[in-house]
Amino acid sequence: MSKSKYKCFQVDIENHIANLVLSRPNELNTMSRDFWVELGDVLEEINKNSEVRVVVMSSTGKHFCAGMDLSAFSNGVDNIPDEKKPDHARIVKLYIELPKNFKNISVL
Numbered sequence: 035m036s037k038s039k040y041k042c043f044q045v046d047i048e049n050h051i052a053n054l055v056l057s058r059p060n061e062l063n064t065m066s067r068d069f070w071v072e073l074g075d076v077l078e079e080i081n082k083n084s085e086v087r088v089v090v091m092s093s094t095g096k097h098f099c100a101g102m103d104l105s106a107f108s109n110g111v112d113n114i115p116d117e118k119k120p121d122h123a124r125i126v127k128l129y130i131e132l133p134k135n136f137k138n139i140s141v142l
Contacts, residue, residue, distance in 0.1 A: 040057075040068075040072045040075070040076060041058075041068045041072065042056065042057060042058055042063075042066065042068050042069040042072050043055065043056065043057055043069075043072055043073075043076045044057045045076060045079060045080065047080075047083060047085065047086060050085055050086060050087040050088065051086070051087070051088045051089075051090060052080045052083070052086045052088070052089045052090070053090050053092065054076065054080065054089055054090065054091045054092075055091075055092050055093060055094060056091075056092070056093035056094065056098070056099060057093075057094050058094075058095075059093075059094040059095025059096070060095070061103065062095065062096070062097045062099070062100035063093045063094070063095060063097060063098065063099045063100065064099065064100050064101060064102065064103035065099065065101065065102050065103055066103040066105070067103075069103070071115070074131075
């Protein structure tokens with residue numbers, strides 16, 4: 035069994051199943067800045083694990099996800115690490131890689 039802990043996600047891998055859990059129940063699992071910063075890392079971790087055959091996504095708390103956390107728009111990119119800050123090249127790379135990540139997950 036493998037476990038990883040992020041601020042917004044918990045990933046548990048057991049018996050070839052990756053359980054990807056939204057783990058901010060007190061905030062209704064809203065998609066905050068940290069959510070978007072961590073999402074690529076979480077998907078990459080799952081994709082690199084050759085033991086994973088199935089991904090199950092669930093959440094904690096009363097709601098699966100209440101949508102975008104509006105506070106994510108309030109202060110620009112000040113609290114995003116430099117290597118994760120959006121720029122034109124990073125945004126283009128995200129758009130190129132995102133479908134690939136979802137395709138890789140569906141193939142697992």
